[in-house]
Amino acid sequence: MDNSQSIKQRTSSAGNSPAARRRRKFVIAATDLFSNNGFHETTVKEIAEKAGASPGLIYNYVRDKEELLSLAIIAVLESYKTEVPKAVIKYDDPVKRFAAALAAYIKVVADKPKATLLAYRYTAILPSPMRDQIKEMEIETNQIISDCITTCIDAGYFREANVEFVSYRAVLLAHGWALKSWRLGKLHNVEEYIEGNLDLFLTALFTEKGRRHYSKLCNEAPLGG
Amino acid sequence: MDNSQSIKQRTSSAGNSPAARRRRKFVIAATDLFSNNGFHETTVKEIAEKAGASPGLIYNYVRDKEELLSLAIIAVLESYKTEVPKAVIKYDDPVKRFAAALAAYIKVVADKPKATLLAYRYTAILPSPMRDQIKEMEIETNQIISDCITTCIDAGYFREANVEFVSYRAVLLAHGWALKSWRLGKLHNVEEYIEGNLDLFLTALFTEKGRRHYSKLCNEAPLGG
């Protein structure tokens, strides 16, 4: 009868009420099943089972199956947007910041590769406003990397370049870790992948000044962390 | 009653019999619909309509809906495997060959970005033997690029590097053109994208000898084809 009342809390993911916690349980279960078996191949019943509840109950916390997908994908993007800045603020040096951002991004992806794939596979089926929100979040994370690059250029460490463009490639290669695993199987470990990509970008972008600056940095304290 | 007889030709895509042509019509219609609306969102009826036939007829040419998906994805990978070598054999110079391979790959992707996305989104739902075949085809195309890089290294133009690793990144960035369009919208044209990526790899990989060699090449005749 009354529509909007029965849905407990429509806040995106925050909150610690019992309602919010139960809701999160459903999202987690759904994420897991969607990631492993695909969205269309997963039934609501299975999600309920995995969350230790009955199928009907899900509809008290979520409008429909699709909303679970939205929430799952948004959680992934949120983890990018949280983890990358957290890594960046630890450093002052522009080059270190860039390196930390790239490394952090790859690590988040590597931590839950299936989740990244989920976003890749299913963003397209979401209704357009939701897609826009997701795109917005992507761009925000990209911006963090862009800023790092811009700072490096301003400091004279990186040569002039289309920043937006370079950062897009960095992000793509980060996602690449997840895309790789099922396309070509496991070839390397994450550390190697991070190092290889960092090397690629730095070698391509450094000015002479940047190169000297960097080798001095490396002698002082090894990168990574 | 008799199963295997009524299916006209189970050959992958070749043949010019009327049967093969009709079969291809279905695959083309399916590819278009799957690409634009998604596999699960497309009904067999729609495919039939688009192909100008009745739903029942499809099953004379194809085992099931899923086989249409297989054929669609395989067609994409086949176009990679055909176009890239075609571009490479036009050149003798190792660096030019690498450049041509990368450019060709990006161009095929850019020509049918939706098709590339199709492969990304739906390979996972295919049965494992089909997935393996697709993976095999991927690797074969990768190998072409790997070979280019190895030749460059042997000639002393590129520095030592993990070849498999570098070629994977090249492929990923090629696919990136398709992945980009719907994630971040259109930022650049393909030509810029090709040039930017080429620049990235060459700057990162060149030895001093390679750099000199390349600038000599560029003065003789501008790259690209």
Add this chain to the structure above:
DNA sequence: TTCTGTAATGAATGATTGTTCATTTAATTT
């Protein structure tokens, strides 16, 4: 304990859709 509102259940519903197959149409042969 009794009452009351909320949480939870899970069988029933209804809509969708891949697939089949009895039937018709067309093409080819005799």
Add this chain to the structure above:
DNA sequence: AAATTAAATGAACAATCATTCATTACAGAA
């Protein structure tokens, strides 16, 4: 023309699931 084979149709079938809702279990208040 008649007979035979192949191609094509599309209504009907069967299975699947997302979603609903009548019903039950529960929690706290009076």
